[in-house]
Amino acid sequence: MSEILFSNQVIIYLLSESTLFFLLLIASIISVKILLKWDFNSFSPTQFKLERQAYLVSTITIFVFLVKFILLIYFVFTVDSLSILVPGAMCGAGVITANEYGMVLLGLKLLLIFLLIFWFFLHFYDTHTKEHLYFKDKSWLFLAIFGFVVVELFLDFQYFLNIDTHQPVSCCSALFGQLEGANPLPFGLNIALLLTLFYLLYILVLLTLNLNYKVVYLISNLLFLYIAYYSVVYFFGTYIYQLPTHKCPFCMLQSDYYYVGYFVWGALFIGTFIGMADVLSSFVIGSTNLKYQKLVSYLLSFFVLLCSSYVAIYWLKNGVLL
């Protein structure tokens, strides 16, 4: 058995994930039953019972959504804390790449958060209609989410069971820094063009958000998320660490940097996820307006300001850029 499993954080994490899985399993069984027999126009005792059970499923999903969100943060914290056990790892970057499951698992967790936000939107619209118009849509989405949760739980165990504490892993500098001249940036961009693209996309997101250009807003949000990730790792991150060679998305989650990574990544992912879920749900319900324009613009503006302020403060203090 892997020694990693004796870590307190891993035990707490896996137990919590397993508990959530069993809750979702119960909810999914009920959901299938509801989907098969649901008839809102019927006044039969069966339909009445199904409506009460649907309420239970919704309550479970909202609870799971909240806990999953906290567990994602806790997962990142756990991975980061394991860096003292895995040889070679200096932060979560080394631990997450300790086997082939880590990065897939992290990606899946982010996808699940997005899907849960999307479900939450549909649920909100559904409960605000008298006939529960979007009930079937949100139930199908719930079943899809459950499918991903099954895969997630499998990957959770596979990941933690397969971390070898005797096998050295690469540290973040080896993973993100020393690329022997290879350009890690997408589209063959350089740092100057990457930053231009970063700010242009931010402006585009805000403009399309204000004018309700939903398709352009959705695409620009997705592209902004992609470009912002590289901008933080390869430019803004170096100002957070105050070291031009330190390029890592994980080290900023540590106490040495006042846990600022949680705010940076949190604002970026939640902001873009809410934006995209807002658009997708508006397509489902056929609405022309986006509901959470202010929240998205506040979160993304906070993200851009936070990143930019590190560069500005460094320049004001030192008179030069890195």
Add this chain to the structure above:
Amino acid sequence: MKKLLPLLIIFVILGISAIIFVSMAKSEQPLTIAKGNTEMKPLEFKLNFTNDSHCKMLIQHKENSLEVATPSGKTWFFDDPACMVEWIKDKPFKDSSKIWVYTLDTKRWIDAKKAWYGVTDKTAMHSGFGAREKKIENAIDFNEMSLRVLRGETLANPKIRKKLLGN
């Protein structure tokens, strides 16, 4: 102002598209893998612009460099026989792939499994294994060279270095 916003959006989109397309057009990144080589022939590559797939270093000399070509058409590049041996040991195409090495003596690509390897040559990763087409004194064959790499018996090992070179 509201009327100008759509125009502004068009300009921003044009700007973003221009940046992406111009960057993609001029992007010339170091090569790590070549595709489409289904004939499994040795490929010419650009020095100082091609990464070794194992040690990630840029390949600086054609002599003693290696290529692994698989039936799927993919080709990987290496700057030292030791890198290739370490890299290919757990690959599923270990036996089905064609391995080429550029020899020190005849200066041409030959089958790496038929080459002879000196044990005290100056190589990119200091393994000491220099590939030759013609056998020289103390040269070892491919299997022996692979075995020594996997055992760690290269010139990079101080004990082996002392044994072979006396320092």
